[in-house]
Amino acid sequence: MMLRDLAVRxxxxxxxxxRLLAKRLAPxxxxxxxxxxSPAQAQEARDQAVLTVHLAGFRNDRGKAMMALFAxxxxxxxxxxxxxxxxxxxxxxxxAKLVLDKLPSGTYAVSAFHDExxxxxxxxxxxxxxxxxxxxxxxxxxxxxxxxxxxxxxSAPRQEIxxxxxx
Numbered sequence: 001m002m003l004r005d006l007a008v009r010x011x012x013x014x015x016x017x018x019r020l021l022a023k024r025l026a027p028x029x030x031x032x033x034x035x036x037x038s039p040a041q042a043q044e045a046r047d048q049a050v051l052t053v054h055l056a057g058f059r060n061d062r063g064k065a066m067m068a069l070f071a072x073x074x075x076x077x078x079x080x081x082x083x084x085x086x087x088x089x090x091x092x093x094x095x096a097k098l099v100l101d102k103l104p105s106g107t108y109a110v111s112a113f114h115d116e117x118x119x120x121x122x123x124x125x126x127x128x129x130x131x132x133x134x135x136x137x138x139x140x141x142x143x144x145x146x147x148x149x150x151x152x153x154x155s156a157p158r159q160e161i162x163x164x165x166x167x
Contacts, residue, residue: 048101048102048103048157049103049104049105049154049155049156049157049158049159050099050100050101050102050103050157050158050159051069051099051101051103051108051154051159051160051161052097052098052099052158052159052160052161053067053097053098053099053100053110053112053137053160053161053162053163054095054096054097054160054161054162055067055095055096055097055098055112055135055162055163055164055165056094056095056162056163056164056165057094057133057135057164057165057166057167058091058094058095058096058114058133058165059094059114059116059133059167060091060094060116061090061091061092061093061094062091062116062117062118063091063114063115063116063117063118064088064089064090064091064096064114064115064118065088065089065090065091065096065098065112065113065114065115066080066086066087066088066112066113066114066115066120067086067087067088067089067098067110067111067112068080068083068085068086068110068111068112069083069084069085069086069087069100069103069108069109069110070082070083070084070108070109070110070111070147071084071106071107071108072147073109073146073147073148076109076111076144076146076147076150077109077111077136077144077145077147077150078111078122078144080111083111084108085100085103087100088115091114098112103154105153105155106153106154107151107152107153107154108137108151108152108154109136109137109140109147109150109151109152110136110137110150110161110163111134111135111136111137111145111150112134112135112136112163112165113130113132113133113134113135113165114132114133114134114165115132116132116133117132122134129143132167133165133166133167134165134166135163135164135165135166136149136150136163137150137151137152137161137163138150138151138152139163139164
């Protein structure tokens with residue numbers, strides 16, 4: 001019976017010592033965790049940018065402003081399903097503002113249009129000419145505009161571009 005009591009007491013002492021050790025090492029462990037993960041997290045934060053796109057030149061405030069961000073010439077400017085990111089925004093006083101966050105640094109091009117009738121696509125006439133206002137980054141022109149003419153480098157943590165729609 002005495003041997004059993006001694007074993008129970010030793011296990012209680014061992015458990016209490018382990019708890020005290022864990023409490024004392026927790027701040028050091030947290031500091032090590034911060035020390036080893038902060039540079040990676042900081043690098044990830046530096047590689048992520050916010051792009052704000054200001055659109056102007058809308059004929060009216062009906063419908064929505066539609067925008068597609070392309071990371072390559074593949075699909076630019078019309079095949080929005082191939083875009084890296086897409087966004088829509090309401091139009092107010094002939095202007096719209098779209099914000100895309102958590103973007104990796106890189107080369108991009110934007111195509112935008114006024115979805116005046118709300119059907120979610122750029123309407124064209126029988127010759128393929130746009131019936132709704134449209135535009136691209138760098139106000140690139142052409143039918144269709146080329147990725148090379150519309151491309152820009154996103155490298156700052158926050159960057160803004162402006163596009164004026166044409167009709």
